[in-house]
Each structure stands twice: as C-alpha cells, then as structure tokens.
Amino acid sequence: MRAALAGDLEDVVAGHGRLVFLEGEAGVGKTAVLRLFLQSQKATSRVHEGACDPLFTPRPLGPFVDVAASVGGELQRVVAADGKPYEVATALTHYLAGREPTILVLEDVHWADEASLDVLRLLGRRIERLRALVLATLRSDELTRTHPLRVVMGELASSSAVARRQLAPLSLAAVTQLARSTGFDPGALFARTGGNPLFLTEVLAAGGTEIPATVRDAVLARVARLTPGARDAVEKLSVIPYELLEVPADDLAECLDSGLLTPTATAVAFRHELTREAIEESLRPDSRAALHRQALRSLESLPAEARDPARLAYHAEGAGDRGAVQIHAPRAASRSASLGAHREAVAQYARALRFGDQLSELASAKLLERLSFECYLTGEFDRALEAQAAALEHRRRLGDPVGEGDALRTYSRLLRYTGRVDEAFAAAHAAVRQLEPTPGRELAMAYSNLSHLYMSSEDAAPTVEWAEEARALAEQLGDDESLVYALGNTAQLAIIAREPGAAERIAELFERSCAAGLDEHAGRTFVMRVWWAPRGRSYAEADEHLEEGLEYCESRGLDLWRLYLLAYRARACLDRGIWDEAVNAARLVIDDQRSSPMPRIVALSVVGLVRARRADPDVWPVLEEAWRLASSTGELQRIEPAAVARAEAAWLEGRPELVEAEVVAALGLARARHREWIAGELAYWRWRAGGLDTDPELDTHPEIEGPFGLQMSGQWELAAAAWDELDSPYEAALARADGDEGAQRRALDELTALGARAAAAIVARRLREQGAQGVPRGPRRSTRASPAGLTARETDVLELLAEGFRNAEIAERLFLSRKTVDHHVSSILRKLMARSRGEAVAAAARIGLLEDR
Amino acid sequence: MQTYVILRRGGWQSADDLHEAAARSTAEGERMGDDVRWIRSYVLAETDGTVGTVCVYQATSPEAIRRHATAADLPVDEIVKVADTVIVRPDPAPVAA
Secondary structure, three states: OOOHHHHHHHHHHHOOOEEEEEEEEEOOHHHHHHHHHHHHOOOOOOEEEEEEEOOOOOOHHHHHHHHHHHOHHHHHHHHHHHOOOHHHHHHHHHHOOOOOOOEEEEEEEHHHOHHHHHHHHHHHHHHHHOEEEEEEEEHHOOOOOOOOHHHHHHHHOOOOOOEEEOOOOOOOHHHHHHOOOOOOOHHHHHHHHOOHHHHHHHHHHHHHOOOOOOOOOHHHHHHHHHHHHHHHHHHHHHHOOOOOOOOOOHHHHHHHOOOEEEEOOOOOOOOHHHHHHHHHOOOOHHHHHHHHHHHHHHOOOOHHHHOOHHHHHHHHHHHOHHHHHHHHHHHHHHHHHOOOOHHHHHHHHHHHHHHOOOOOOHHHHEEEEEEHEOOOOOOOHHHHHHHHHHHHHHHHOOOHHHHHHHHHHHHHHHHHHOOOOOHHHHHHHHHHHHHOOOHHHHHHHHHHHHHHHHOOOOHHHHHHHHHHHHHHHHHHHOOOOHHHHHHHHHHHHHOOOOOOOHHHHHHHHHHHHHHOOHHHHHHHHHHHHOOOOOOOOOOHHHHHHHHHHHHHHHHHHOOOHHHHHHHHHHHHHHHHHHHHHHHHHHHHHHHOOOOOOHHHHHHHHHHHHHHHHHHOOHHHHHHHHHEEEEEEEHOOOHHHHHHHHHHHHHHHOHHHHHHHHHHHHHHHHHHOOOOHHHHHHHHHHHHHHHHHHOHHHOOOOOOOOOOHHHHOOOOOOHHHHHHHHHHHHHHHHHHHHHOOHHHHEEEHHHHHHHOOOOHHHHHHHHHHHHHOOOOOOOOOOOOOOOOOOOHHHHHHHHHHHHOOOOOHHHHHHHHHHHHHHHHHHHHHHHOOEEEEEHHHHHHHHHOOOOOOO | OEEEEEEEEEOOOOOHHHHHHHHHHHHHHHHHOOOOOEEEEEEEEOOOEEEEEEEEEEEOOOOHHHHHHHHHOOOOOHHHHHHHHHHHOOHHHHOOO
8 A cells, every 4th residue: 555655656756746545444454554654754755734624523624724734825825815725725726736746644534524525526636636636535334335535536536646445454465464463363363353453452451361342342451451540531532632631650651551542643542433432432421521621611712713613612512512602513513604604603503492491582583594505505405495584584573674574585585496486476475575665685686586487487578577666775775785686697598598799788788797896696507597498409608618617616615505506517429429528517416415406307318318328227307306406496497307207208118109198288387488498399399209290289289499490390491400519419310310211321320329228229120120120139339338428529629739730620620610610629638637738649559549530 | 228139240359359358247247336337247159269258237228338348338239128138047157167
C-alpha cells in the first residue's frame, strides 16, 4: 500500500494531482499506514492534515478548519470569515497550485459534514491540475448505500485523477505469525478477529487465556487492568476533550504505556475511535451525563472565539441540559447553515426542538421555519412541509396576520415542490387574502408566488396579472427580491411562448439579480434559459448557457439549480444519441438527495428511456417513479417527460395498446396550453401505436408542425432530414425506418450503432416480413462498445478532423449545419478529454479509433 | 444489488483473447466493486469457431454493467434480470479441465 501511495506521489511530482480514498474497515490500520507513509515523505513534501469528528452532528468544515490553521494565508482568512464551501475550495486550490508538491490528509471523511463534502467534491474535480496528493481515509463499513460520501465518490469516479485503494485485513498467515509467542490458537484467533489489526492488538494486549468476543470486550479487559487513577482518566477522556482536562501526569503516563492512548503533535488521543467508543459506552448513564456537564462548563468558560457551538450543543444534549441545548443548538444550526452544511443544520434545529417543549409560540415558530428551510435545502421535502405546517399553527395562535401570511406563502411553495399543486394554489390565495390588509414586502412576495404557480402551470394571463401586482408593490416599496421574482416569472413565460426579445429580458434579469446580490435568482436565470430547449430541441443556443450556468451555480453552492441543469444535460444528451453521458448526468441527479421532484422526473425518464431503447431490464420501476412524481401535479413540464417516455417504452416492448392511456391526459393539457411541439410528440406516439384509426381527425391535425407532423403524414424523407438537422440521430433513424428498403437498412445500421436494440429488432422484423434477404435474426452481435463512447456520427466527424478539415468544410462534406458540426467537435473533445483538435486526433489514434479506417 | 445475466455471444476470436478480457474485467470489477460484482461465467463454444460467454453478475443497475463493459472493453449483447435462482446440482468441475 505504501508503494501504491508513493506511486501516486510520483504522479503528483510529475504535475498530475491525485485524490486517493484510502478505505478499510474500522481498525484495519488506515491511520498506521498513513503515518508510515507521511514519515517517509515529510522531507520532500509539504504536509497538512485535517480530521472529521465522530460527533453525532459534526462541526461544519471541521477538517478544513484544521488544514487552514496549518496553511495560514488566504485559506485561513476565508475559513475564519466563515467562507462558503466553494470559497474554501477556491482558496485551497490556489494554495495547492503552488510549485511545491503538497500532501493533504483528510481523516475519517465518512464522518464529514455536508460543507466539507462539497469542498472535497470541488477539490476532486480540480485535482488533476494541482500539484497535490489528497489522501482521504474512510471506513468502508460505514459507507451505507445512501451515504452522502458515496454520492461524492460516484461523481468523481470517472476521473482518472481519483483512485480508491482498499486496505485488507491481515491474512491467516500473518495472524499465525503474531500468535506464535502467545497461547492462542491461530485459527480461532483469525476466525474471531477476522484479521482486524486493532482487534488483534487489543486481544494480545488484554492477555488472559480466552479470546474476547468483540473489540469492545477486549478494550474493556485492557481498561480493567489499569490502576484506579488511570482508569478514571481514560473514562473522563472518553467524554471530555483532552485540552479541557487536567490529568495527573502519572495516570496519563500509565494510559500511554498501556497503549490505550497515543501522543499526537499537540495532545494525546485514543489509539482508535473504537477504543473511545467502547469506554464511553461502558460508563453508567449518570456518570456519563456528569462528564458531559463538566465538558460543557469548561467549554462555556472559554473565550467566545474559541467556543465551537457544535461541540457545546453535543455536550449540552449529553448532559441533558435543556437550557444549554436551547442556547447552543440554534447557534450551531445557523452557523452550519451559513457555511453550507445544511444536513448538520437540520440535525441541530431538530436537537433544539427535541428539548423545546417549554419554548414560546414565537420561538417555536421560528425554529420550525428554519428547520423547514434547511430540510428543503437538503431535499427532505416531506419533512420540510411537516415543519412548515407546524410553524403555521404556532403563527396562527400568535395572532400575527403578517407572520401567518408569510408562513402560508412558504407553505404554498413547498406544496408545489412536492407536487401537491391544488393545495399549493389554495395556500397561495389564502396568503394573499391574509396579507392584503397590510401591504408590504410579504404581500409582494405572496403575489409573486401566485404568479410563479400559474407560470409553472403555463397559464399565461394570471401569471402576468399577479406579476404585475407584485411589480407595482415592489417598486413602491423599493424591494429588489420580490421585484426580481415577479419579473422572472413573466420572462420565463416569454421564453416558453418563444416571444421575441425573451432572451434579452432574461439577460437583463441576470444583471439586475447580480447587482442586487440575489445569487439564487441569478442562478435561476440559467435554468430559465435551458429548461425549455427540449421543446423544439433548440439545443445549440441553450448549450451556450449550460456550462456557464453549471460553473455559476457550482461556484456559489446553488445546488438546487445545479441539479436542474444536470437534468437538462441528461435530456439534451439523450436526444443527441450520447446515451452513456445522458445516463451519467441523470444518475447524478437521481443519487443526490437534494434533487427536487422536477429535475428528478426528467432524470428518471431519461434513464427509463435509455433502458427501454437498449432493451435493458428495469425499465418500469424508474418510469413508475417518474409518473408517481408527475401525474397528480397538472403541470405539463412534469407530466410530459414521463408520459412521452412511458409511451415510447410501451411501444418498444410491443404493447402499443398501452400507449393511449399514457398520452391522453398530457395531450389534452398540451393542446389546452397550445404547446404544439409537445402536442405533436404525444400525438406522434399515439399514431405510432396505431391510434390513427381511432381518431383520424385529431392525429392528422394540420397544426402538428415540424418533424413529428411530417412523419405522421408519410413524408419520412423530409422528417429524417429535419431530425438530422436537429442533431437527433435516433429519431432520424426511426423516420428512415418508415421508408423504402434501402432507408430501412440504413436505419437498422444506425440503430445498431446507437445501441438501440429494441427499435433495431422492430426494424429487422419489418424487413424480414417484407421478404428482405440477409437480415439478421435480431441484432444479436452488438459491436464492442466504441472506445470513449463516440457515436457513429462523431466518428465520421473525427475522421475528417484527422484529415485536417475545418468545421465549415466538414459541415459541407457531411451535409450538416455548421452549428451541428461545432457541437460534434466539442462533444468529441469532451469524450476524448482533449483540449484541442490535435490532441483529440492523437488520443483517437492512441486508443485505436482511427486504425481500421 | 440485483442479479443479472449478460450474454456476450461470439465476442472473442480465441480463448487467449478471452483470458485477456477476463483480466481486464477483474481489474475493472475491483475498481467498481460497489456497483458491480462478477459472480461466474460460462464460456460458449460458438459454431463459427469464436468464443462467447454467459455471465452472472450482481449490479446496482443495468447502466453499471454497461459502464463496466465499456471500461473493460467487453461486448454486451443482452442484459437480463434474474428473478429467481434454482440450483439443482452444484456446477460440475470446469469442462475444459
């Protein structure tokens, strides 16, 4: 393992940064390996270390606070000023970009708070360019399937600069060696300890003739042999931090000699967290509470700047001190929230509320509202709703109409997020009624909220009407936020309706939001610019804003919007036939607990469709989930992606009779809102499924424009050309599948190259039924996945790139638009991880993409 | 994790090719251990002289199996989900041995 780490460090010295996750079960010796490695490297590299706390609710940015203290400079200033995760990551990046190789150690990241995980994620994405080796240790046995660290590791998994190294327990041979001078049977010792070095050490140190059943028993056996003074010291230290305690020197020396404690640079620590836990758990409840009380008092007597509210809240709860929990938990919560550690903020507010049965109505309402907001930010929408409903009750009892109206408005917004749109409208109207007697900022926000609800339902007239009310009041009050909110709703409506000048309005709104310091609203403008592009597939323009938007949202911690943008990327990649990338983007959205239902529906629909098109299993569980989130909302933007995906999946499975049920509600909604593209798409699936006979008038409706209409009226050639122009290879192939034998054979090749096994089988069967010769019985032999996952068209473009043609020339030769070729080239560069065309050609040659051509 | 059967018909020219692929598969499988676990494979003697496989994997999703296949450069013809396992007898000793 040390050799592997040394290899990683060589890469770093050569200019390629590395992030290495050092994994193993608790007690397997991660820290020991790390120490030995660091000792051998201290002379040649700068080393900084940070550790995560095993506290139930860790302090925000814990490990980076440690690192900042030893790095100093800009990083320390940012951390001391309560910088956000992206600011910390940026400062750290600047530091690590220096000339000297640096080793950054982050211990026990399975305990990391949310803000630290965000820093780690950002660091991991930039690590390749830094001269740094980041070593993050973690307990693999703590990594449950839904652990937030797993999401971070999943997102970084595709990077070649990120590696995971497993530390295995000792083998039977090694255990036999260790047991040689003892009376233990090596086989039994190995079976009981599983080769875990910590357990083995404890067993051997405890002596005796019987092997204890667990590490805990082994540790307690060792404690039992200490003198009373030393035993008292380790018991106290298991609860009270060393720096707050005065331990008699003799007792401390005995603890160190026994190996239960080890010295660190500035203090002493337990040999292992499991050791400390075993001892703390063995304490009687009353003496444990007394020790927590002692720790609490000592911490409270520290100067203000040295007091960490998360630690205070932890000991306050351990001491069962209601008053102290009320003081420290909300402070810890708001500090966590301001640093972007929202999961920790939720835990701290919940802690305060657990001890809150004697709070006033107002204090309870405020705590619940903050809890609700933090739950919303972490994606716990049901819990957010529940807390907000409880807060509303307190506000009602207070007899404060403005507070109640404002709480109602928030409640309405949360109801919409979770898909309870009817109730959201009711609450929004109630909020307006409640606030109208006292016109103020709250009323302007309530008007904007109502406008937002109508906009989400794509109901134009009331959207504008309520936005106008909001604008008038906001301007009168000089309130930026409610004004920007109202203008955003109407601008978004203009985008949906493709009104001229809509893009300029959004650009202006972005400037205005930035000028007013409203990051959240500025971030929302990027979602507005891309979200509606799948209608009409106007991806070329939207894409210009995607990367910029991701960068903006990422660098400001606007995760809600970032996930919307990723869902959009998934959809855009799906339509362009880049299915691996579509699924990767969708997976980031689905795995992240912070995703709200809207982007989640899109991501689930993309995954379900890719599976259906590839004839992979598990299509319907994801499509059922998408439908569950969408069906009751009455919002076309939610229902349409799920309905279209389900209709296509049913058709591909040869069950066209199901299509009608999937599309009918959405089709009615799309027609009512005059959304022609979607109406065309839904009518098209109905036509594909044979629905033409049931309702000829509806389906040959002249208003179905664009490629869907062309296809339905039998003009497959024009439809295919239109799809080619829109850079939609799958749809183009399906259009050609409606053509003559030559076109059908081409469609079969194209579908096979895309990996569209389900549609390819349909086309092959069609060809055979027409008596065509030499059509394989199902496309059994798929070609090996193309290296780097290039599509057939991208490979064509790449070939011409290799011959030195410019984009305009390639466009001419392949009969594509210039814009489409630009897009293919940037997609090729991305997939080959190349920065220039030359690099792309070199990379393609290296992996054999250009060989046999 | 779910259990899946993966068909890779006629994916290799020879047994040697397959051995190399198996090594790549194992290496990638270790890297992706949280998402994909290779359980066992049966090597198929295809009628055209090539070699194929039927593989049993556990995986978190069909996409994970495809990611593994792309990374290890393995063909994938079909992924089928396993609904149940009926074991009548243990596998016989390897046929070729």
